[in-house]
Amino acid sequence: MSTVASQVILHPVVSQSLKVLGTNLGRDKLYRAVQYFSRFLAWYLLAREYKIEAARWSALKSHLTIARKLMRLGKPVEHLQAALRAAQLNADFGEQLTSICRQLGYFGYLSYDALVWANTVKFFNLKPSTAEKVSKNANRFWFAGILFSIVHGLLKAGRLANEAKRLHNAQFSDKGDTADREAKLKALSVTREATRTQFIVDLLDIWIPATNIGIANLNDGVLGIFG
Incomplete structure (x- = not known):
């Protein structure tokens, strides 16, 4: 079991992902992907009158927008x-x-x-x-x-x-x-x-x-x- 866990946690893809996300640029790209996916999904759900679910994704989009603005201050x-x-x-x-x-x-x-x-x-x-x-x-x-x-x-x-x-x-x-x-x-x-x-x-x-x-x-x- 521990061997399987080690293979997953220490997998090169995981290590590379952590390396990318350890930089502001890497985090910004991830936040952007989630932000714009949330924008699309909120629109999609709202168009089908799923207002509560749409509000959840719209809120996530808004918070990520603010977070990205903070990361870009310099x-x-x-x-x-x-x-x-x-x-x-x-x-x-x-x-x-x-x-x-x-x-x-x-x-x-x-x-x-x-x-x-x-x-x-x-x-x-x-x-x-x-x-x-x-x-x-x-x-x-x-x-x-x-x-x-x-x-x-x-x-x-x-x-x-x-x-x-x-x-x-x-x-x-x-x-x-x-x-x-x-x-x-x-x-x-x-x-x-x-x-x-x-x-x-x-x-x-x-x-x-x-x-x-x-x-x-x-x-x-x-x-x-x-x-």
């Missing part, structure tokens, strides 16, 4: 640093500009989001009209940050595709050069996959702030799935 400075680092890089101008704008967008979003959190937990009280403006501004910056991230992804994907094509078409007689090309192509493939993944994430994410600021009009069920 994030604006990280994005500001990322913007400054991007400005110092010798990179493609379009990619550099969109990267800077993306980071500044997230900086603005998370800065306003911190004010939203402080008002929600009653650390200080904003007038309802002011609180609404703060929330709107947070979502406008979020929308802008994601939009610049999408443009950045398109530009980067185009550049990486051209690099891969150039390497494929290059002719080498030396085996060392051929091996070097294969290594570069492998690295490019990994980078292109990461870029595609981020692009898909951004395409889904952007509908959340877009709906919050009135550009789109999606229900909580769709936004829960996208989130």
Whole structure:
């Protein structure tokens, strides 16, 4: 019995999960998954008039939303640093500009989001009209940050595709050069996959702030799935 328990508790998957959840990023991803699943499920149950069950999941969603805002209190400075680092890089101008704008967008979003959190937990009280403006501004910056991230992804994907094509078409007689090309192509493939993944994430994410600021009009069920 103890051997079975050891195999389960000490399983590599469990250890890896604990390692991921031991970081703020790992916990945030888990909280986000549960938060948006709760949003979808609350909408689904409410649509079928299971009001008590829907209220339970809606409450979980609300509490996780507040918890994630608390965890992100230091994030604006990280994005500001990322913007400054991007400005110092010798990179493609379009990619550099969109990267800077993306980071500044997230900086603005998370800065306003911190004010939203402080008002929600009653650390200080904003007038309802002011609180609404703060929330709107947070979502406008979020929308802008994601939009610049999408443009950045398109530009980067185009550049990486051209690099891969150039390497494929290059002719080498030396085996060392051929091996070097294969290594570069492998690295490019990994980078292109990461870029595609981020692009898909951004395409889904952007509908959340877009709906919050009135550009789109999606229900909580769709936004829960996208989130």
